[in-house]
Amino acid sequence: MFSIEHEFDSTVVTLVDEGKSHLQEDITINLFEDCITLEQLDPRTETVQKITLSIAQAEDLAAALDLPEGVYRIAREET
Template sequence: TRPLNEDVVILGFDDRVILEQMSDDGEEVVRITLSMHQLTELRLALNLPEGNYRIEKEG
């Protein structure tokens, strides 16, 4: 069963991690699946002493 006041749900498995969150309109669950390799790369990138990544909206 899902939490009543959920924010982000993290599901961990041997070969992947899944992040889930309800969409803004509450109509569907949005999922991001990361392999263990991707998760390791993300962890390492967060510890880099320089640089950043961002998305800027045009206009």
Template sequence: MFTIEHEFDATVITLVDELPEGSPLGARPLNEDVVIQSFDDRIIVEQYDPDTGELAQIVFTIEQLEELRAALNLPEGNYRLERR
């Protein structure tokens, strides 16, 4: 499940981990929600870490996000995206 909220300066997407329908209760531990904040110049991915009690945060530039999107669909190797 996920939610999308449009705020003043960002779009916030929250990915909620849930058990697939029909799974036996306790089949696997559920992960904490992943919150993705999209700004004009960066993307912030956050997830609470129950082991440390802290919020883990990763900041991507828009270019890094484009490279990640491309990398998910490419075989092993070195690549450089052409910028237009």
């Protein structure tokens, strides 16, 4: 299950791990104009762990989901 909310400066996607087996904490993804952050509570330390991806890194990740094993470089237009 997931939810999508539009905030003033970002879009927030929350992923909820559903099922009977070992469940992970919810993941919150904040999509900003210049970066994407992923946040998840670490239940061992009770702190939120945060990862920040550039837009280029997020594009690479999206492309990697549909490619076989290997090393790739996405050609990007200069801005």
